Amino acid sequence: MKTWIASFLLILVLAAAAVLYLAAFTVEEGKQAIVTQFGRAIRTVEDAGLHFKTPMVQEVHYLEKRLLPWDGAPESMQTRDKKRIDIDVWARWRIVDPMKFFIKVRTEQRGQQILDELVDSAVRDVVARHKLIDVVRKSNAELIYETDELERGPGETVTGRGREDVEDEILAGVDLAEYGIELTKIRIKRVNYVESVRQAVYERMISERERIARLYDSEAIEEQNRILGQTQKELDKIEGEMEMESAEIRGKADAQVIQLTAEAYGRSPEFYEFLRRLEVFKNTLGGQSRLVLSTESELFQLLKDSGDPPRQDAPYSTTSRSREP
Amino acid sequence: MASFDDFGQRPNRPFNMDDSQWRQAVKWSWLTLLGIIALGALFFVASIFYRVDASEEGVVLRFGKLHETTQPGLHWKLPWPIDTVYKVPVQRIQTLEFGFETEEPGRTTRYAPRDAEHMAISEMLTGDLNLGHVEWIVQYRVSDPMHYLFRIGAAQSDLSGIALNDVNPAVPDTIQDVSESVMRKLVGDASIDYVLTIGRDQIAKDAQQMIQEELDGFEAGVDIVTVKLQTTSPPTAPVQEAFQEVNRARQKKETVVNQARGERNAKIPAARGAKDKMIAEAEGYQDRVVLETTGKINAFLAQLAEYEKAPDITRKRLYLDAIEDVLASVGSKTIIDESVRGVLPMMNLDQSPDGTPSAEGGRP
Numbered sequence: 001m002k003t004w005i006a007s008f009l010l011i012l013v014l015a016a017a018a019v020l021y022l023a024a025f026t027v028e029e030g031k032q033a034i035v036t037q038f039g040r041a042i043r044t045v046e047d048a049g050l051h052f053k054t055p056m057v058q059e060v061h062y063l064e065k066r067l068l069p070w071d072g073a074p075e076s077m078q079t080r081d082k083k084r085i086d087i088d089v090w091a092r093w094r095i096v097d098p099m100k101f102f103i104k105v106r107t108e109q110r111g112q113q114i115l116d117e118l119v120d121s122a123v124r125d126v127v128a129r130h131k132l133i134d135v136v137r138k139s140n141a142e143l144i145y146e147t148d149e150l151e152r153g154p155g156e157t158v159t160g161r162g163r164e165d166v167e168d169e170i171l172a173g174v175d176l177a178e179y180g181i182e183l184t185k186i187r188i189k190r191v192n193y194v195e196s197v198r199q200a201v202y203e204r205m206i207s208e209r210e211r212i213a214r215l216y217d218s219e220a221i222e223e224q225n226r227i228l229g230q231t232q233k234e235l236d237k238i239e240g241e242m243e244m245e246s247a248e249i250r251g252k253a254d255a256q257v258i259q260l261t262a263e264a265y266g267r268s269p270e271f272y273e274f275l276r277r278l279e280v281f282k283n284t285l286g287g288q289s290r291l292v293l294s295t296e297s298e299l300f301q302l303l304k305d306s307g308d309p310p311r312q313d314a315p316y317s318t319t320s321r322s323r324e325p
Numbered sequence: 326m327a328s329f330d331d332f333g334q335r336p337n338r339p340f341n342m343d344d345s346q347w348r349q350a351v352k353w354s355w356l357t358l359l360g361i362i363a364l365g366a367l368f369f370v371a372s373i374f375y376r377v378d379a380s381e382e383g384v385v386l387r388f389g390k391l392h393e394t395t396q397p398g399l400h401w402k403l404p405w406p407i408d409t410v411y412k413v414p415v416q417r418i419q420t421l422e423f424g425f426e427t428e429e430p431g432r433t434t435r436y437a438p439r440d441a442e443h444m445a446i447s448e449m450l451t452g453d454l455n456l457g458h459v460e461w462i463v464q465y466r467v468s469d470p471m472h473y474l475f476r477i478g479a480a481q482s483d484l485s486g487i488a489l490n491d492v493n494p495a496v497p498d499t500i501q502d503v504s505e506s507v508m509r510k511l512v513g514d515a516s517i518d519y520v521l522t523i524g525r526d527q528i529a530k531d532a533q534q535m536i537q538e539e540l541d542g543f544e545a546g547v548d549i550v551t552v553k554l555q556t557t558s559p560p561t562a563p564v565q566e567a568f569q570e571v572n573r574a575r576q577k578k579e580t581v582v583n584q585a586r587g588e589r590n591a592k593i594p595a596a597r598g599a600k601d602k603m604i605a606e607a608e609g610y611q612d613r614v615v616l617e618t619t620g621k622i623n624a625f626l627a628q629l630a631e632y633e634k635a636p637d638i639t640r641k642r643l644y645l646d647a648i649e650d651v652l653a654s655v656g657s658k659t660i661i662d663e664s665v666r667g668v669l670p671m672m673n674l675d676q677s678p679d680g681t682p683s684a685e686g687g688r689p
Contacts, residue, residue: 026390066475066495069477136450137452139514143519144516144524146522162514187506189505190509192449201454205456205564206563213574216577221581231585231592235593239600242596250610253610256611264626274640278643281651282647
């Protein structure tokens with residue numbers, strides 16, 4: 001009897017546990033759930049934790065509450081200024097109305113597919129309305145270059161906020177409210193010229209750099225010539241000054257000599273002349289010179305005048321061989 | 326044929342067990358049951374205790390709802406399915422690489438060869454519509470484990486393939502997307518020169534801030550620790566060469582200018598020195614001639630003073646002294662008497678005065 005009651009209780013507890021197990025369900029953080037009854041969605045559960053449903057009759061379907069990624073495939077398209085570019089965008093979205101989403105979309109995977117369809121066309125529409133520069137730049141901030149030579153003045157200007165506007169316009173162009181989806185963000189991930197244009201861009205970049213290199217080359221010669229020319233100019237000036245100043249000093253010295261001598265000798269020009277004559281006489285005769293004297297010369301006159309007897313053995317008389325024969 | 330015998334006998338054995346055999350079997354089944362229970366208990370205990378590593382933080386969910394976060398150490402929880410634990414590496418700094426891939430870090434780190442995907446990531450348009458090649462890294466750390474786990478999600482199939490062993494790979498995936506768009510936005514608003522040289526630091530700094538802001542908007546629960554630009558270069562080898570050519574030309578320009586300046590430096594001071602030398606010489610000349618002249622003048626004035634005292638006799642004396650000196654030093658002398666003028670043409674003028682001057686013999 002006792003064992004029978006014990007067995008019955010045990011079975012009851014097990015059955016209760018089974019019912020509880022089938023009725024209870026948990027919703028994890030970052031998830032939300034839709035409860036369906038015979039396939040019809042009847043309520044949503046958005047809070048994490050332990051929840052209950054009617055066993056067997058009701059079913060639970062989980063949906064993400066977290067932000068979900070979407071990454072489009074790179075698409076080739078044309079901008080307003082007829083440039084072909086490859087553009088790759090990403091988006092982030094979340095399920096904000098799980099009931100609507102469950103009814104119209106059902107799964108996250110299908111949600112991705114809807115984004116594929118809608119975002120791509122929105123991107124095309126918006127890019128076709130904008131110039132390439134608007135897709136690339138986000139402002140008209142001045143471009144900074146390493147050297148002045150590279151600046152090429154104001155290039156193409158951006159309208160508005162450029163890339164940020166493009167992204168906002170794409171975002172505004174995709175309305176997913178009816179799917180219970182909120183598109184949180186759209187961003188241009190990659191944008192590049194299509195392959196064929198890229199080659200042309202490389203070529204352009206090369207030619208641009210070559211232009212600058214040549215400029216440096218000729219500037220080098222320009223600067224070199226300028227420096228060397230300037231140097232020559234200064235050298236000439238220095239040398240000119242050198243000649244001028246030294247000539248001036250020497251001239252002044254000579255002038256001083258003239259002044260001094262004129263003053264001194266001016267006291268007795270006659271005596272000076274006399275002295276100088278004697279000096280000239282001494283300096284010009286002598287050594288190898290041959291002296292031919294006439295007895296009528298001044299010298300002999302002097303001898304006669306002086307009244308001294310002529311010294312026969314004096315140098316004057318004992319002279320040339322020409323006289324003896 | 327022994328096995329044939331065994332086969333034939335076996336079916337009868339259980340029914341033919343004697344008492345001791347039966348007891349043995351019962352004992353064994355009890356032991357087996359106990360073993361199973363013990364094993365179950367072990368698993369139960371194992372599912373209650375969990376360890377949080379030093380670099381991690383544990384997030385405990387009770388029936389899926391946040392219950393508590395736990396610090397490093399040994400902890401216990403209620404068994405499955407009541408409690409579940411996620412361990413989030415909050416201290417670990419993780420790195421995402423863009424445009425390149427480290428294959429094996431080490432003393433000499435090996436990098437994977439660049440493939441088309443790397444090139445697609447790193448090649449970007451600059452603000453002057455040139456193309457640049459930018460590689461960079463982003464380092465991040467989990468700042469809020471709850472947000473990290475439960476704000477950004479993804480189905481496995483929607484992930485790009487990075488960090489799949491992460492506790493929530495959707496977050497690195499989002500950081501990757503955000504980093505790429507932010508970097509392009511910044512590079513897209515700068516010149517190619519700015520990206521390649523002077524702007525690298527600023528771009529990295531701005532990128533860090535913008536990536537952080539965008540991720541905060543998503544409540545990603547991460548801190549961007551640093552953004553660093555790695556290689557930034559022109560897009561292809563020929564373009565790189567052209568850029569090098571510019572650098573080379575710039576260096577050469579500096580060399581040429583320096584050489585010219587050197588030449589100038591070698592010449593100008595030397596010329597100035599030469600100038601100073603010549604002027605000094607001129608000044609020396611001035612001093613000399615003035616002094617010489619002064620000397621001569623003084624001599625003259627002295628002589629004049631004495632001369633004036635007895636002009637006639639002095640004059641005569643000076644004259645005679647001079648004559649004497651001159652005649653003494655002249656090598657050859659010819660005296661012609663006016664009366665015998667005819668002799669003169671006979672004189673052999675070509676004959677050079679020889680070494681027997683008559684003065685020698687004539688001297689008294």
